[in-house]
Amino acid sequence: MHETGRDGLPSFGRRTSLREQVAEALRAAVVSGEMKPGQVYSAPALAARFEVSATPVREAMLDLAKQGLIEVVPNKGFHVTAVSDGELDQITEIRLLLEPPAAARAAERATAEQVRALFPLAQAIVDAAADADLIRYIEADTEFHRRLLELGGNLRLVAVVTELRARTRLYGLAGLAERGLLEASAKEHVTMCDHVAAGRGVELSELMHVHIGHVRREWAGPKERTQ
Structure with a gap:
């Protein structure tokens, strides 16, 4: 780290x-x-x-x-590289099309051993949020989402999503940490693990929609950047 x-x-x-x-x-x-x-x-x-x-x-x-x-x-x-509001909207839209169904497939296919490997990463995200350690948060968050999507079996999709996540970056994380709101987002990863463990693909897909929405709402904030 x-x-x-x-x-x-x-x-x-x-x-x-x-x-x-x-x-x-x-x-x-x-x-x-x-x-x-x-x-x-x-x-x-x-x-x-x-x-x-x-x-x-x-x-x-x-x-x-x-x-x-x-x-x-x-x-x-x-x-x-600056990312405009328009670009962030477009990238978020693509992620919403790709990640929720991929996560649902992961919930259907994951083995018990694979699920157990996700929980420590989810907890690492929560711990980093509690410490307001943004670098550690991003590392654990990136690894968690990569491993989760890999369980769906489409490695090309994983590569595309990883690049999209890197381009959007986690705008506004520092502000969320300062306002004490980062932990709530972090805890969603634990719930994701619970859904995967129970094979709840539909519920996981719905949570992924909410989670990705943070990028455009709470994290990105008002549309103030140049279009």
């Missing part, structure tokens, strides 16, 4: 290469909102922050650019 440094950027977790370590740290900072659209971040400055050479930082930046999380600014660095 990541720890957050003095400047708000997460420190490295355990990854297989330095490039992946940097990419994951930057991804977590972008997704959590620690790194914001409109500000240019340079590879040398980030390399100094991470105490590595600029090469793995530039490589990591290219990885994130391919995912649509950042945009490269020639000769300067990069800035976080």
Whole structure:
């Protein structure tokens, strides 16, 4: 798991290469909102922050650019990709079409062992919310939803949804944590596990609709960004 440094950027977790370590740290900072659209971040400055050479930082930046999380600014660095209200609406609509039925299939197909593996992840999300640890929350949330959808058996769908979730990011998490509302959303993951364990596909699909709706309502807030 990541720890957050003095400047708000997460420190490295355990990854297989330095490039992946940097990419994951930057991804977590972008997704959590620690790194914001409109500000240019340079590879040398980030390399100094991470105490590595600029090469793995530039490589990591290219990885994130391919995912649509950042945009490269020639000769300067990069800035976080801004997502407009229109784009967020469209992505949310696609997720609503894909995730609820996929979750329902997961509830129908999951084995007892697979269900048991989901519960610790759900609890990790709840614990992170209680601690207002947004980096840890996002890591556990991402892993939970990936594993849940994988139980449905359509790995291409999982890849598409994972990319969509990364592009929307969890806007407004910091505000929810400050207002004490993040835990309620986090606890929905435990209920999801209960539905999977009981094979309640319909109920899980309905809960997924509500859960995804948070992205556009409570998390995103009023429609103030540029269309």
